[in-house]
Amino acid sequence: MTNSSSVAPEIQFANLEQQGDTAQLGIWVFLVNETIFFGALIFTYFVYRISYPQEFAAAAKDAVLWCGSVNLAILLTSSLTMVLAINAGAQGRRQEMVTLLIVTAALGCAFLLIKGYEYYLDFQDHVVPVVDFATKPGEGSAGELFWIFYWVATGLHAIHLMIGIALVLYMLLWRIRRGEIGSAYYAPLEVVGIYWSFVDVVWLFLYPCIYLVGRS
Amino acid sequence: MSVTTVERAASVEPPARSQPSYLTSGNTIASWLLTRDHKRIALLFLASITFYFFIGGIAATLMRLNLATPQGLLQPAVYNRMFTMHGIIMVWFFLIPSIPTTFGNFFVPLMIGARDLAFPRVNLASWYVFNLSGLVVLYALIMGGADTGWTFYTPLSTVYANGYVFAAAMAVFINGFSSIMTSLNFIVTIHRMRAPGMTWMRLPLFVWAIYAVSIVMLTATPVLAMDTFLLAVERFIGVGLFDPNHGGDPLLWQHMFWFYSHPAVYIMILPAMGVVSELIPCFARRPIFGYSGMTIALMSLAILSFFVWAHHMFVAGISIYAGIVFSLMTFFVAVPSAIKVFNWTVSLHKGSIVFDAPMLYALGFVLLFTVGGVTGLMLATLAVDVDLHGTYFVIAHFHYIMVGATVSAFFGALHYWWPKITGRLYPEMWARFAAILTYVGFNLTFFPQFILGYLGMARRSYTYPAVWQSWNLLSSAGASILAVAYVLPLLYLGWSLFRGLKATANPWGATGLEWTISSPPPKHNFERTPVVVTEPYCYDPERHTFVTQEGVLHDE
Ligand SMILES: [Cu+2]
Numbered sequence: 001m002t003n004s005s006s007v008a009p010e011i012q013f014a015n016l017e018q019q020g021d022t023a024q025l026g027i028w029v030f031l032v033n034e035t036i037f038f039g040a041l042i043f044t045y046f047v048y049r050i051s052y053p054q055e056f057a058a059a060a061k062d063a064v065l066w067c068g069s070v071n072l073a074i075l076l077t078s079s080l081t082m083v084l085a086i087n088a089g090a091q092g093r094r095q096e097m098v099t100l101l102i103v104t105a106a107l108g109c110a111f112l113l114i115k116g117y118e119y120y121l122d123f124q125d126h127v128v129p130v131v132d133f134a135t136k137p138g139e140g141s142a143g144e145l146f147w148i149f150y151w152v153a154t155g156l157h158a159i160h161l162m163i164g165i166a167l168v169l170y171m172l173l174w175r176i177r178r179g180e181i182g183s184a185y186y187a188p189l190e191v192v193g194i195y196w197s198f199v200d201v202v203w204l205f206l207y208p209c210i211y212l213v214g215r216s
Numbered sequence: 217m218s219v220t221t222v223e224r225a226a227s228v229e230p231p232a233r234s235q236p237s238y239l240t241s242g243n244t245i246a247s248w249l250l251t252r253d254h255k256r257i258a259l260l261f262l263a264s265i266t267f268y269f270f271i272g273g274i275a276a277t278l279m280r281l282n283l284a285t286p287q288g289l290l291q292p293a294v295y296n297r298m299f300t301m302h303g304i305i306m307v308w309f310f311l312i313p314s315i316p317t318t319f320g321n322f323f324v325p326l327m328i329g330a331r332d333l334a335f336p337r338v339n340l341a342s343w344y345v346f347n348l349s350g351l352v353v354l355y356a357l358i359m360g361g362a363d364t365g366w367t368f369y370t371p372l373s374t375v376y377a378n379g380y381v382f383a384a385a386m387a388v389f390i391n392g393f394s395s396i397m398t399s400l401n402f403i404v405t406i407h408r409m410r411a412p413g414m415t416w417m418r419l420p421l422f423v424w425a426i427y428a429v430s431i432v433m434l435t436a437t438p439v440l441a442m443d444t445f446l447l448a449v450e451r452f453i454g455v456g457l458f459d460p461n462h463g464g465d466p467l468l469w470q471h472m473f474w475f476y477s478h479p480a481v482y483i484m485i486l487p488a489m490g491v492v493s494e495l496i497p498c499f500a501r502r503p504i505f506g507y508s509g510m511t512i513a514l515m516s517l518a519i520l521s522f523f524v525w526a527h528h529m530f531v532a533g534i535s536i537y538a539g540i541v542f543s544l545m546t547f548f549v550a551v552p553s554a555i556k557v558f559n560w561t562v563s564l565h566k567g568s569i570v571f572d573a574p575m576l577y578a579l580g581f582v583l584l585f586t587v588g589g590v591t592g593l594m595l596a597t598l599a600v601d602v603d604l605h606g607t608y609f610v611i612a613h614f615h616y617i618m619v620g621a622t623v624s625a626f627f628g629a630l631h632y633w634w635p636k637i638t639g640r641l642y643p644e645m646w647a648r649f650a651a652i653l654t655y656v657g658f659n660l661t662f663f664p665q666f667i668l669g670y671l672g673m674a675r676r677s678y679t680y681p682a683v684w685q686s687w688n689l690l691s692s693a694g695a696s697i698l699a700v701a702y703v704l705p706l707l708y709l710g711w712s713l714f715r716g717l718k719a720t721a722n723p724w725g726a727t728g729l730e731w732t733i734s735s736p737p738p739k740h741n742f743e744r745t746p747v748v749v750t751e752p753y754c755y756d757p758e759r760h761t762f763v764t765q766e767g768v769l770h771d772e
Contacts, residue, residue: 011740012325012332012409022334022408029400029434037438044446044457044468052463130453142463148456152449 007180020187027191031198034160038202041156045149045209052142057214059143062127062136063150067118068211071111072203078107079200082193092183094176101172104196108165115158153206160199167192235743237639237736252336255737258322259637260343261313266706268309268350271357273699275302280661280695283688288678295678296363297379303366304384305357308391309350311618312480315487316433317342317398319629320426322637324402326730326737327420329411329746334404342397349390356383365676367477370458370469374450382451389444392437395483399433402426411729413748417508418765420728420752424511425490428518432479432486436522440476443469470532474525482521484618485585486514488625489556492578495628496560497753498726499575500567501762501772504753506559513552513559520549530601539598546596553589557582568757572724573647577628580655581621588616591666609669612662620658627654627705634709635719639736642716646708653701660694725772727754727764 013019049056085100126134127147135143171189175181181189235241238255242248248256275298282290282298290298321339325332333339356362362379364372373381406419406427419427447469450456458469497504504510526534526542560582569575591613595601604610627650634642664687671687673680680688722731729746730737749767756762760772 010336012330012334012336014745018408022404025408026335026400026404029403030396033396033400033434033438036435037442040439040442040472041446044442044472047465047468048457048463051465055463129455140463141461144455144462145457145464148449152446 007185016185020185020190023187023191024194027194031194034198038153038156038205041149041153042205042209045153048142048145048149049209049213052140052145053214054138055140055142056146058136058138059127059146060210060213061215062122062125063211064118064121065211065215067114067121068207071114072207074107074111074114075200075203078104078111079197081107082196086186086189086193089181089186089189090183094182097181097189098172098176101168101176105165105168105172108161108168111161112158112165115154150210153210157199157202157206160202164192164196164199167195235738235740237734238739239639239736241739250340252332252340253739254321254325254333254336254339255637257336257339257343258318258320261317261321261346264343264347264350265310265313265318268305269702271354272302272305272310273702275299275305277695277699280692282678283680284692286680286682286685286688290678292678293363296676297361299676300363300365300379300384301353301357301361304353304362304388306618307366307480308388309346309353311484311622312395312433313346313398314484314622314626315491315629316402316426316429316483317346317394319422319491319633320402320487321398323633323730324405324423324426325409326733326741327423327728328406328409328414329729329742329748330405330409331740331742333401334409335401338397339401342394342401345390345397346394349387349394352383352390353387356380356387359383367473368444368447368469369473370447370450370466371460373447374456374458382448385444385448385451389441389448392441392444395433395437396441399430399437402430403434406430411746411748414765415748417511418748418751421493421504421507421510421514422487422490424514425486425493428514429483429486429490432482432518432521436476436479436483439472440480443472443476467529467532467534470529471526474528475522478525478528479521481614481617482517484622486517488581488585488622489514491625491629491632492560492581494726494728495574495578495632496563497755498632498724499570499572499578500564501570501755501757501760502563502567502753503751503755504559505562505565506555507751507753509555510559513555516552517549520545520552524549527596527601530598531605543596543598547593550589550593553585557586557589566757568760571648572631572644573642573651574628574632574724576648576651577624577631577654580651580658581624581628584616584620584624584655584658588613588621591616604669606675607669608665608673608675611675612665612669615662615665620662623702624654624658627651630705630709632724633730634712635723636730636735636737638713638716639719640712640716641719641723642712643708646704650701650704650708653697653704657694657697657699657701661691661698662694664688664691664694722770725762725770727752727762729765732764732766732768 007016009016009019013022081100081104085097085104088096088100122128123132126132129144129147133144171181171192175188238253251257278290278298279302282288282295288295359380362377362381362384364377364381368385406423446457450458455462456464458464458466460466493504493510524542524546526538527546530539595604595610595613631642631647668684668687671684673684719735721734732746733742746766748765750763750765752765754763761769763769
């Protein structure tokens with residue numbers, strides 16, 4: 001099997017190098033947009049957290065700390081395996097790249113499973129606004145704002161992670177299988193890796209906002 | 217003229233055509249709907265936004281019809297839905313995509329000497345997402361529309377309004393992704409795909425304007441996306457982050473909304489400024505005055521636009537100190553705006569001016585933009601705003617910018633580039649007539665609204681005291697003239713598609729790279745990558761010559 005590439009640059013590019021370079025700039029520009037998207041959400045969180053510090057601390061006590069923490073470790077590890085996969089691909093070690101990508105996708109799925117289990121615990125704890133919400137002592141009516149933020153933020157993050165897993169699978173099942181990723185050209189994999197790390201970093205910001213408030 | 221490699225061209229004609237034009241290569245429906253050619257995607261966008269322009273226009277017609285009499289012809293509830301849908305459709309489905317997705321899409325690659333945008337598939341996806349959001353807004357409209365105003369102020373939009381607010385908000389949310397994809401494509405393309413020799417300070421000002429607007433789109437739209445997403449969640453489940461019953465702050469909605477929607481005004485006006493910066497040197501036959509000043513003004517407008525949003529909220533309950541800061545910042549915005557107006561004006565000096573239709577539109581732009589800008593400063597003054605806020609003065613002010621200026625520039629661009637896009641010349645006399653009619657009709661429609669606003673007529677009201685009827689009648693009459701002026705180009709441009717004279721490669725004698733290839737352009741734009749040797753706008757009004765950016769000297 002040929003390691004790399006029957007790949008020709010697309011019509012608008014002079015060569016593969018320009019194409020790869022452009023793809024990388026594209027994902028960074030896209031992440032500027034994504035950063036501001038999540039930034040706006042975290043901004044609203046801080047507006048309310050500053051307005052209602054006690055209520056938010058009381059409400060956040062019900063967040064399942066161990067789920068969030070294990071998930072943080074899982075995602076950080078997955079970013080490591082992702083980077084190692086890109087490295088392996090860049091140096092033409094195809095089998096290693098494939099294995100590492102499978103591990104990355106599996107870690108992403110593990111995150112979602114734990115997240116799902118956490119949602120189940122949340123239901124039992126009556127912290128689902130509208131559907132089943134019981135106001136706990138000390139959190140007042142503003143406690144519900146915390147939980148709306150929790151569901152919106154973790155939900156949006158989970159959607160981003162699912163897209164990330166889909167992209168990794170697309171790399172594995174399509175691009176790599178067709179021999180389009182190799183030491184000569186691996187920009188698509190790099191783009192996916194940058195996106196993956198971004199999703200990881202979002203969790204790095206959400207984690208303290210959700211799980212560490214008022215636990216001192 | 218600082219041209220190093222000047223050679224005299226024997227003929228203005230391009231070399232014999234060796235590949236078919238982008239219009240004739242592939243005639244199936246699929247070859248259009250699945251195209252990755254930026255030129256075809258630009259035409260797809262042109263068709264879509266023209267459709268929404270007329271939908272929004274019908275809503276405006278009904279509004280002006282209603283206001284022809286003091287007691288109103290429509291049901292008050294219907295009137296509320298009309299102005300809401302007029303605002304939503306015109307802002308997000310015409311003005312914001314108008315120039316970037318059509319002329320930007322078509323001409324940015326041509327002007328920088330590229331064979332396509334960086335991400336052609338993203339470009340096509342942008343059109344599909346745009347149409348998806350369009351279907352959602354049409355659904356909202358057909359089911360009965362929303363009645364919150366285009367600003368969706370909470371808690372009116374989340375609790376009290378009865379219409380299809382959820383659908384309308386989702387339409388705006390989805391529409392944002394189209395903006396984001398398009399702007400991302402432009403930023404990357406302008407950074408990475410410029411032809412050899414096309415340095416930043418040799419870029420045509422239209423490209424600079426598209427670059428500036430893309431940055432604003434990319435950084436402002438996600439805030440609106442999050443804002444409308446939270447609104448939709450709140451509307452859908454009944455509790456949300458803006459809900460005062462749970463300690464939520466309705467003003468937070470307004471802050472986030474205007475954090476996008478003030479820059480949105482610059483999303484509408486910056487590309488228009490870029491167009492006019494192309495038209496004025498070409499039809500005054502002299503270089504633009506203060507090229508580098510123009511680029512700095514564009515970029516500082518893009519940046520300053522993010523620090524003035526709360527001038528929409530002076531009477532909403534923000535602190536007086538915040539008000540003072542935002543008022544001051546708004547005055548700062550006037551500086552780069554004025555620099556641009558001065559530079560356009562000076563660019564006419566000692567030119568040899570041709571009053572063709574694009575130039576008439578460009579001059580109309582400068583005049584209307586100036587009126588809109590100066591009245592904007594009046595509104596930015598704290599004490600004056602307390603009096604004028606929520607009146608027709610505000611309506612007149614922003615229509616001078618968004619309709620007077622932007623739509624004029626849109627039509628100017630349409631006429632200027634029509635020969636390049638279609639390969640046909642339009643009938644000049646009809647076009648001049650339409651340009652003048654636009655100017656007259658526009659002023660007749662909106663100048664009376666300044667007076668009405670000054671007298672105290674509130675916006676969004678379906679009825680008014682009978683003493684104001686003459687001004688309102690004048691405005692409605694002007695609107696009918698304006699409607700004719702907007703429909704007219706549809707007719708004669710349509711006619712020219714079949715009967716117009718064949719256009720040469722460079723009918724205006726312009727200097728940009730887009731004029732060095734045949735009209736209409738070949739599928740992949742350039743047979744060989746052009747090499748740029750000079751700055752744009754090398755026109756010489758005295759010797760009646762010009763030098764293209766490839767350094768070729770032409771007689772007029
Ligand atoms: Cu504003």
